Amino acid sequence: MAHFTKATSVKDWLNQRLAIDKVEKVMMSEYWIPKNINFLWAMGMVLVITFALLVVSGIFLLMYYVPTVEEAFYSVNYTIMREVDFGWLWRHVHGVAASVVFLIIYIHMFTGIYYGSYKKGRELIWVSGMLLFVAFSAEAFSGYMLPWGQMSYWAGMVITNLFSGGSLHADGLVEWIRGDYVPAQAFLGRFFMLHVLLIPLAILGLIGLHFGALRIPHVNNQDGEEIDFDKEAKKYLAGDKAGSKVMRFANDFMSKDMMVVGIFLVFFFYLVFWNYGFAMDPVNFDPADGLKTPAHIYPEWYFLWSYEILRPFSVDIGLIAFAFAQVIFVLLPWLDRSPNAVPANRRGLFAIWFWVMLVNLIVLTAMGKLPPEGMFSQIGFVSAILFIVQWLLLPIITMFEKKV
Amino acid sequence: MKNKEPLILAVVVIFSLITYYLVEPYAHHVMHKHVESEHFAYADLPALTPGGDAARGQELVMGAGACTGCHSIEAAGVPAAMEPQMAAASYGVNPPDLSNAGVVYDERFLADLIKNPTHALKVEHKYTEESGKTHPMAQFFGAGGDIDLEAADMVAYLKSIAVKAEDLTPKMAYENACGRCHAMSYENWTQIGEKGSFKFKKDELAFNIKVLEYEDSLKAYMGKLPPDLSMYIRSRGEHFVSTFVENPQSQLEGTAMPRVGVTAEAAEKVIEHMKDAGDTKRDERESIGMNVMIYIVIFAIFALLWKKQVWRDLH
Numbered sequence: 001m002a003h004f005t006k007a008t009s010v011k012d013w014l015n016q017r018l019a020i021d022k023v024e025k026v027m028m029s030e031y032w033i034p035k036n037i038n039f040l041w042a043m044g045m046v047l048v049i050t051f052a053l054l055v056v057s058g059i060f061l062l063m064y065y066v067p068t069v070e071e072a073f074y075s076v077n078y079t080i081m082r083e084v085d086f087g088w089l090w091r092h093v094h095g096v097a098a099s100v101v102f103l104i105i106y107i108h109m110f111t112g113i114y115y116g117s118y119k120k121g122r123e124l125i126w127v128s129g130m131l132l133f134v135a136f137s138a139e140a141f142s143g144y145m146l147p148w149g150q151m152s153y154w155a156g157m158v159i160t161n162l163f164s165g166g167s168l169h170a171d172g173l174v175e176w177i178r179g180d181y182v183p184a185q186a187f188l189g190r191f192f193m194l195h196v197l198l199i200p201l202a203i204l205g206l207i208g209l210h211f212g213a214l215r216i217p218h219v220n221n222q223d224g225e226e227i228d229f230d231k232e233a234k235k236y237l238a239g240d241k242a243g244s245k246v247m248r249f250a251n252d253f254m255s256k257d258m259m260v261v262g263i264f265l266v267f268f269f270y271l272v273f274w275n276y277g278f279a280m281d282p283v284n285f286d287p288a289d290g291l292k293t294p295a296h297i298y299p300e301w302y303f304l305w306s307y308e309i310l311r312p313f314s315v316d317i318g319l320i321a322f323a324f325a326q327v328i329f330v331l332l333p334w335l336d337r338s339p340n341a342v343p344a345n346r347r348g349l350f351a352i353w354f355w356v357m358l359v360n361l362i363v364l365t366a367m368g369k370l371p372p373e374g375m376f377s378q379i380g381f382v383s384a385i386l387f388i389v390q391w392l393l394l395p396i397i398t399m400f401e402k403k404v
Numbered sequence: 405m406k407n408k409e410p411l412i413l414a415v416v417v418i419f420s421l422i423t424y425y426l427v428e429p430y431a432h433h434v435m436h437k438h439v440e441s442e443h444f445a446y447a448d449l450p451a452l453t454p455g456g457d458a459a460r461g462q463e464l465v466m467g468a469g470a471c472t473g474c475h476s477i478e479a480a481g482v483p484a485a486m487e488p489q490m491a492a493a494s495y496g497v498n499p500p501d502l503s504n505a506g507v508v509y510d511e512r513f514l515a516d517l518i519k520n521p522t523h524a525l526k527v528e529h530k531y532t533e534e535s536g537k538t539h540p541m542a543q544f545f546g547a548g549g550d551i552d553l554e555a556a557d558m559v560a561y562l563k564s565i566a567v568k569a570e571d572l573t574p575k576m577a578y579e580n581a582c583g584r585c586h587a588m589s590y591e592n593w594t595q596i597g598e599k600g601s602f603k604f605k606k607d608e609l610a611f612n613i614k615v616l617e618y619e620d621s622l623k624a625y626m627g628k629l630p631p632d633l634s635m636y637i638r639s640r641g642e643h644f645v646s647t648f649v650e651n652p653q654s655q656l657e658g659t660a661m662p663r664v665g666v667t668a669e670a671a672e673k674v675i676e677h678m679k680d681a682g683d684t685k686r687d688e689r690e691s692i693g694m695n696v697m698i699y700i701v702i703f704a705i706f707a708l709l710w711k712k713q714v715w716r717d718l719h
Contacts, residue, residue: 035718038412039409039412039413040412040416077590077635077638077682078590082590082684088688088689089689107416222408241718247718251714252715255707255711255713255714255715256711256715258707258710258711259707259711262703263704265700265703265704266697266700266701269693269697270697272696273689273692274693277428278424278427278428280638282638282639282641284639285635285639285682286631286635287635296435301427301428362419362423362426365423365427366423366431369426369431370431370434370435371435
């Protein structure tokens, strides 16, 4: 058994039992961050804060939300929006944060792609990040069902229908997922459970993995420079703070994190109070009606690009393309054959690949919302093909990339 | 080395804004027909014949015009002949009480409505010869004089008994213009009136039965039950509601909903009432929004100063 002495202070008492000094060093003061990074490296902290806003607002909403098909719409739009003090505020914060979190996720993701932060020991950071993306997507979708408005119902109908697998006609699987022939009480009940318990648990676990995966390889930097963290850390600890290439996570980088978070929150609360329409679709303020299909059914903006990869093709090919789009990003560390972990602008063809990918995803996003008619469906079709072709080309163009 | 952060920020902001523009304003512009407001001018209807006289109008309304055969006028001591659900069983919908018609509805609209209901209401497509249906409101064919002047007389009378425009509350405007077809459950409004509280369950059930009977007649009359408007200000937005009320056919061709014929002021009040039901916290949102903004800006300034202080030693 470990040897315990009489504690000289509360801190000492805790130190003997929890090694808080050591934990503090590992997680904060001696967690070394390169200095040559920019504000994009603060997106992780912005995501943590946004996730915290989602959890806190979600807890308040959970106190009054009623997960039954008869009461759900009423509990959201009457009880929470009218009766509960600040219920409207929590709902707007929750709705806007759910949308904005995806904007930040996409910025975070493309930062990783641009700077090659999925290579050389950082593969697991990328993979756990993509798993988080999947978990957040599931969380967003299940949450979208809960107000039980027209878009909840019909998006639920359309998305669960995907599991029939086109020509496979796996209708039994669809019924099993819904617990009914159509989205109804069983469906709402299980998506409620997923949204407030199972998926949040998975997200918390994945966040732990994501942070853990980061600790040993350290974060990347904006110049693709290989840094000897031990040597630079010694320099810093010896007092040469300005000469060292690294800094402490806390308070050094944390102070910049907080500065970015501050600016982000100004933008976020502007949206919450004055421009929330994009995150709270008007159609969903009509109660669910299984006999009245809305004129346009579309997912929230962050799913539009993958929806558009599904839509321009015939059912079976569309589903295959859709499945391809869902998993292909995860494989990026292995599809990129180049050993260069440097910013895309120094990687020749890959730079073009990156910007075309980004612009094409925006085009797909726009076409995913627009009605699939005339010009829009043609643009969508070409963009979807381009997306697939780009991924097929990636191993080839990166294989011939010159070592920098 | 050169600070690239402003450039990076510009790239992030520009790509975000382009995406926002494409999926929000642009996509909605493509998906939804844009209808310009006509400012409730009812320019398609003839102007009122001048010289309308309220005293002559009263005689017509109570006598030859035969309005009170179906309409109650509580303000003039003419009570409803039957309960709403009974009236709806006879006419399809409860004929409105005319006490405040003169302030809620536009004068051109009223005059045209008296002479030719389906024309003023823009429901001629429902009452074609082939359909064999006739509008429940009988046309006024004149009482022997100039029919346009007679209509103007009746409008003058209706205006004379109505409350003043400034005394028309949003709730009254809604109940007059919309409330006989559209329930508003979040405001306890049913098509037969406000649902109060009941001491005995059986009284409540009796009330509910009347509502259901009324809704059955209404369904048969309109083709489907007109929607509850509690959340319509959020689901449709102010512009849609306003232009739809002005002329339902402009947004939804062939709809069974008649043109309502409200004045611009009454339309504003109807919308205000819809906000009172579906967007009750709009003022609180503004004031709390400002306070939160002030707090967050101060936080951001302190965060910036902290960063500057910490990083002074790092360079």
